[in-house]
Amino acid sequence: MRNKEKLQDKARGMLVGLAVGDALGAPIEFLPASAISVIDDEIPHFHENSRLPKGVWTDDTEMALCLADSLLASKGYDSYDIMMKFVAWCDNGYRTYDGKSPMDIGVQTARAIGEFKDEPVIFGDDTTESAGNGAIMRLAPVIIANLGVSDIDATAQMAVLSARETHNSKTAEMVTRIFAEVLYKICQGDDKKAVADFVDSKMEVEKDGNKLYNLGGYIVDTFAIALFGLMNFDNFKDGMLAVLRFGGDTDTNGACYGQLAGAYYGYEAILEEWREGVYLSDELVKIADELLEMDECPVIRTRFR
Ligand SMILES: [Mg+2]
Structure with a gap:
């Protein structure tokens, strides 16, 4: 593959990988590991359960699509537009499978959306101690939008901004920055050894x-699990x-691993049954392509003072 095609394959892999991991993990979320027998050893299928039809994903992908829609519509990063999309998602089922309010929503995320409705501007260094994995589960669109037009530092800074919208904590921001840098480096062609050395240099x-x-749902644990899957x-x-x-x-662990591994191996390397069976498969590819084709991705407005 030529460079441009390779990058497109990685970008598609990152977003579709996110959705695939989310959809595979959703039916078994918080089952004890010992009970996870629904995953066939040889041919792992999407599963249907009482909550969701086969191949349908949850808040991880829904929020990622809110971010993607906003970046494309705003032609860059606009805090207020992103938060309004999160509000529409939370209250009116924007980007959910059935158009109803999301079945899954993280505690921190729900709180942040509620606080935004009362007071959109965040003043000062108003950080929290809790560090859920919500900030990295939805990250792919921010990285893809920046791949062709921003350097790694600007990309990581925007990733951190996107984390802060709902996860205003030092730990969440630190992990989000490293996760963003890893995704960016993988897209530039870094191999696993380089990724491992980079992560080792940044954190334990x-x-x-x-x-x-x-x-x-601790963000450091989720990152460790995603890395484990990539490295081993x-x-x-x-x-x-x-x-x-x-x-x-499982769904968020899958979504985070799916971003890393989707970017690393590329879209074509994802099982056909998965990449084509996941809900909105064609649209996900189209969105990844559109994000990658953005001419620029500046920060337009933030709500942090
Ligand atoms: Mg979820």
Whole structure:
């Protein structure tokens, strides 16, 4: 593949990988790892359950699409427009499968959206201690929009801004910055060793598989699980299965791994059943392409003073 095609394959992989991981993980979210037998060893399928039809994803992808829609419509990053889309999602089911209010919504996210409705501007250094994984589960559109037009630092800064909208915490911002830099580097062609060295230079993450079972939604844990899946397997499918088998916050773990591995191996390397069976598959590809083709992606307005 030529460079331009390669980048497009990675961008599509990052966004579709996010949605695939979300949709695979959603039916088994917070089941104990020992109970995760619904994942077939050989041919891992999407599953249907009482909450969701086959291939349908949750808040991770819904919020990612809110971000994508806003970046494309605003031709850059506009805090207020992004938050209005999050409000429309939360209150009116914008970007949800059935047009109803989302079935999944993180505690911190719900609080931040509620606070935005009361007071859109955030003054000073009003950070919280809690650091949920909501900031990285939806990140792909921000990275893709910047890939061709911004350097790694500007991209990471915008990623951090997008985290701050709902996860105004030092830890969430730190992990989001590193996650953004890793995604950017992968798209530039960094190999796994370079990625591992980079992460090691930035932070300590738990890479022992035995300690990754049944974890909650802490952003550092989710990042560790996603990295584990990328580093210890040589293809999208096997890493995804390993990530899902840890149990815990499976849809978000899957969505975060899906972004890393989708960017690393590319869209074409995702199982056809997954990349074509995921809800809105064609639209996801189209959105990734449109984000990648943006002429510029400046910060237009932020609500942080
Ligand atoms: Mg979810």
